[in-house]
Structures are given as structure tokens and as C-alpha cells.
Amino acid sequence: MTKRLKVGIIGLGSMGSTHLDIYSKINEAEVVAVADSIQSRLDGSSRAEGNISGQAEGGINGLSAKKYLNGMDLIKNSEIDIVDICVGTDLHFMFVEAALASGKHVLVEKPLARNYSEAKKIIQLAENSHSYVMSAMCLRYWPAWVYLKEAIASNKYGKCLSLNFKRQTSFPGGAFYSDHHQCGGALLDLHVHDTDFVNYCLGMPDEVFSQGYKGPSGGIDHIVTNYIYSKSDSSTLVSSEGSWTMQEGYGFNMSYTANFENGTLSYLLDEDETLNLFRSGKDSESIKLKDGMGYEFEIRTFVDEILTGKNTNFELLRQAADTIAIIEAEKTSIETSSVVSIKV
Ligand SMILES: NC(=O)c1ccc[n+]([C@@H]2O[C@H](COP(=O)([O-])OP(=O)(O)OC[C@H]3O[C@@H](n4cnc5c(N)ncnc54)[C@H](O)[C@@H]3O)[C@@H](O)[C@H]2O)c1
Numbered sequence: 407m408t409k410r411l412k413v414g415i416i417g418l419g420s421m422g423s424t425h426l427d428i429y430s431k432i433n434e435a436e437v438v439a440v441a442d443s444i445q446s447r448l449d450g451s452s453r454a455e456g457n458i459s460g461q462a463e464g465g466i467n468g469l470s471a472k473k474y475l476n477g478m479d480l481i482k483n484s485e486i487d488i489v490d491i492c493v494g495t496d497l498h499f500m501f502v503e504a505a506l507a508s509g510k511h512v513l514v515e516k517p518l519a520r521n522y523s524e525a526k527k528i529i530q531l532a533e534n535s536h537s538y539v540m541s542a543m544c545l546r547y548w549p550a551w552v553y554l555k556e557a558i559a560s561n562k563y564g565k566c567l568s569l570n571f572k573r574q575t576s577f578p579g580g581a582f583y584s585d586h587h588q589c590g591g592a593l594l595d596l597h598v599h600d601t602d603f604v605n606y607c608l609g610m611p612d613e614v615f616s617q618g619y620k621g622p623s624g625g626i627d628h629i630v631t632n633y634i635y636s637k638s639d640s641s642t643l644v645s646s647e648g649s650w651t652m653q654e655g656y657g658f659n660m661s662y663t664a665n666f667e668n669g670t671l672s673y674l675l676d677e678d679e680t681l682n683l684f685r686s687g688k689d690s691e692s693i694k695l696k697d698g699m700g701y702e703f704e705i706r707t708f709v710d711e712i713l714t715g716k717n718t719n720f721e722l723l724r725q726a727a728d729t730i731a732i733i734e735a736e737k738t739s740i741e742t743s744s745v746v747s748i749k750v
Contacts (some may be wrong), residue, residue: 443476
């Protein structure tokens with residue numbers, strides 16, 4: 407019989423609740439412990455909500471799991487195989503370090519760490535461990551984004567001429583998102599998805615040029631970036647916009663437009679999700695996507711790879727760290743109104 411991995415989730419906010427829902431659908435893993443420093447989240451009398459429909463719908467009611475008010479105590483539980491870290495970003499490094507020191511496998515929410523220096527230390531700790539470590543960059547597993555990555559890599563519509571990404575929402579609120587020291591503003595917290603996807607598809611840009619303004623987190627909460635590939639073979643024009651400064655009631659959307667020599671892909675997720683393909687001289691085509699959100703495929707991949715004895719995918723983990731170096735260059739670009747080279 408397949409081994410049932412024992413999971414402990416630290417942080418029962420919107421992401422911890424989302425992960426909880428997903429493990430309940432995976433036969434090979436079972437949540438045996440949860441931790442949150444807010445008692446009402448632990449006992450189920452209050453519950454966080456997600457920003458995408460279908461996300462964080464379940465709760466911990468009916469779950470027979472050990473409960474801890476501090477994630478560090480959960481890590482000491484010898485029954486646990488996997489520590490799933492869903493606390494605020496400023497706490498990621500501390501919990502990854504402790505979980506790896508106790509020999510657990512680690513799934514850590516995005517961004518990998520609050521800054522590039524911590525992210526590099528996580529890579530070193532992972533390299534010196536026997537554990538499997540994954541950074542939860544969910545877009546890499548999201549069907550419409552998997553489709554885009556494959557279309558770029560295979561040249562199925564010819565060369566990719568331009569890529570534009572957009573991610574906009576009303577401000578999520580709450581203590582974590584209201585303090586840029588903890589969350590890094592929308593620049594790190596929200597826009598990291600698109601910057602990471604650019605890095606994942608095209609590799610590290612040579613330079614960035616960004617503009618942005620501050621918002622309710624006290625940090626950069628609206629950003630527009632051009633990723634410049636001046637020295638590499640890629641001549642794709644790449645840009646991205648991320649913001650959580652939209653007025654209340656606006657909701658959440660993410661989208662991309664990818665223009666290829668022989669086709670244009672246009673994707674939008676708001677209340678619905680659509681991916682359309684346009685080709686000159688042909689009817690437009692609605693592309694049928696696999697049902698499900700990236701979180702689910704990401705966690706299934708994580709569990710499957712542990713069970714099949716795979717080692718950490720260091721290429722993906724290093725990319726998640728390097729993405730934070732790009733974000734830091736974007737911040738410098740905004741502050742100096744100049745094109746900034748990326749150094750890793
Ligand atoms: N993958 C995605 O699309 C996505 C979406 C939203 C958030 N996130 C990331 O997930 C992380 C959490 O975000 P969130 O929206 O769930 O935040 P949140 O503030 O809603 O939840 C964090 C929870 O951690 C708990 N916590 C804090 N310190 C703790 C400790 N020492 N021990 C135990 N619990 C503790 C808090 O009480 C809170 O309930 C962030 O890094 C964020 O960037 C990822």
C-alpha cells in the first residue's frame with residue numbers, strides 16, 4: 407500500500423485553509439497537525455477567505471488533527487513527514503530552517519523568503535539536507551499557465567514575440583498585508599507570481615525597468631515592469647503589471663496576452679476562466695483547460711515526488727530564489743528611475 411504521508415500545516419490563513427482543502431482530496435497524504443497563533447482559527451470559530459472562487463472553502467471543523475498555537479511546537483511532532491508553511495513571508499525562513507533541522511520535507515508558500523539573502527540561505531540548507539523542499543509557485547502548475555509555458559518552449563505557434571501579464575485586485579487587508587515589512591508590498595507578494603513566471607519561461611532577464619507607487623501596505627503596491635533581455639538570445643518583449651490598489655469591490659483578476667508569429671493567446675481569470683487562441687484567417691478557438699487550480703496540481707506534484715523518492719528540484723528552487731533578486735532589482739529601478747542590471 408502507498409505510504410500515507412503525515413502533514414503538519416503552519417498558518418491557517420487563506421493559504422493554509424486552501425492547502426487543507428487540497429490534502430483532503432489526496433489519498434496519499436493526511437493532515438495530522440495544524441498550528442495557528444490565533445485560537446479562533448485553530449478551533450474553527452473563525453475562518454480566513456481566499457481571493458479566488460473555489461479557494462479556501464473548507465475549514466478545520468471535523469478534522470482530527472493535533473493543534474498548536476505555535477508552529478515551532480508542531481515541527482517537534484515526530485509523527486510528521488511534511489511541514490507545510492503558510493505563515494506570512496517574513497516568517498518563512500525561520501520555519502523552513504527549523505523544519506529542515508528536524509528532518510522534515512518542506513512545502514513553503516510563495517515567495518520563498520522575504521528577501522534574496524534569506525532565499526539563498528534556504529537553498530544552502532536544502533542542499534545540505536535529505537529533505538524534499540518545494541517553493542509553492544502555484545502558477546507553474548496552473549493549467550492555463552502550463553499551456554503558455556509549453557507553447558513558448560515548443561514554438562507551436564512560432565516564436566513568441568511578446569508577453570504581457572496583469573494581476574490586479576482590491577487590497578486584501580489584514581495585519582500581514584498592511585505591513586510591507588512583513589509582506590513586501592504587492593511588489594513582492596502579488597507581482598512575484600508574474601516575475602517568477604517570466605523567469606521560469608525565459609530565464610533571468612539581464613535588466614529591468616520598473617515604475618510604481620506606494621499604497622496601503624506602506625510599500626510599493628502598484629508596479630509596471632519591462633523585463634529586458636539585452637544580452638541573451640531572447641528578443642521577446644516582456645512586461646507585467648501588478649497591483650492591489652484597486653478600489654473596494656473590484657475583486658481579483660489575472661491575465662496574460664502572448665503574441666506569437668502564428669497565433670495570439672489571450673487568458674483571463676476573474677469570475678470565470680478563459681483561454682482563447684486567435685489565428686489570422688481562422689475562427690477564434692476557446693482552449694479547453696484541465697479542471698482545477700494550480701494549488702492542487704502543485705501539492706499533488708509535491709506529494710508524488712516525495713513518494714517516488716525524487717530529490718528536491720533544485721533548478722525550480724533556485725529559480726524561486728532568483729526571482730526575489732529580480733523583484734529587488736525592480737524595487738531599485740522604481741527608487742532610482744533607472745534601468746537596473748540583475749545580479750545573482
Ligand atoms: N500561492 C498563492 O497564490 C498565495 C496567495 C495568498 C497568499 N500566499 C502566501 O501565503 C502566505 C500566507 O498568506 P495568507 O494570506 O494565508 O496570510 P494570513 O495572514 O491570512 O495567514 C497567516 C496565518 O499564520 C498565522 N501565524 C502567524 N505566526 C504564526 C506562528 N508563529 N505559528 C503559527 N501560526 C502563525 C497567523 O495567525 C495567520 O492565521 C504568505 O507568504 C503569502 O504571500 C500565497
